[in-house]
Amino acid sequence: MILFKELRNLSKEIFKKKNLLFFLIILTIFFLDRFSKINILNNFSENSFFINDYLNIDLIWNTGIGFGILSTQTNFFYNLITFLIATVLITLFYLLIKSENIDKIIYSIIIGGAAGNFYDRLVYKAVPDFIDLHYNNFHWFTFNLADIFISVGILIYIVRSFFIEN
Numbered sequence: 001m002i003l004f005k006e007l008r009n010l011s012k013e014i015f016k017k018k019n020l021l022f023f024l025i026i027l028t029i030f031f032l033d034r035f036s037k038i039n040i041l042n043n044f045s046e047n048s049f050f051i052n053d054y055l056n057i058d059l060i061w062n063t064g065i066g067f068g069i070l071s072t073q074t075n076f077f078y079n080l081i082t083f084l085i086a087t088v089l090i091t092l093f094y095l096l097i098k099s100e101n102i103d104k105i106i107y108s109i110i111i112g113g114a115a116g117n118f119y120d121r122l123v124y125k126a127v128p129d130f131i132d133l134h135y136n137n138f139h140w141f142t143f144n145l146a147d148i149f150i151s152v153g154i155l156i157y158i159v160r161s162f163f164i165e166n
Contacts, residue, residue, distance in 0.1 A: 062128075109153035
């Protein structure tokens, strides 16, 4: 009974005008990510494209989480990771609704990127990563626009948590 009451209160909170900006942030990030991935998938296929001495476009398919961590070929593990990501997204969405405005911005940035990668996991069964940063023979993990937003959001959250008083 308490859970249903909390869900009803949460649904009322979601559609308040004050949350519109945060949903727009999420949608903007999600669609920027989708646009970049669609553009890469349509124009670069499996080929590597040299941009300069530090940046290439190199399409790879990531079945793990950020930067290829926990990549796997087994359906059970892939589905478990996907379920955990869905749980984290729902939790972040709940935190967004219940938080103060500065935290809502941070959560919106993270959710927007995570939703982009989650969409790819559901549709393609893998996430297309294509930004290859390198210096000489050292290559950073290949990543995408969603990974950038997730990383920036987490970095802002850490800085806010440790260095900025409420």
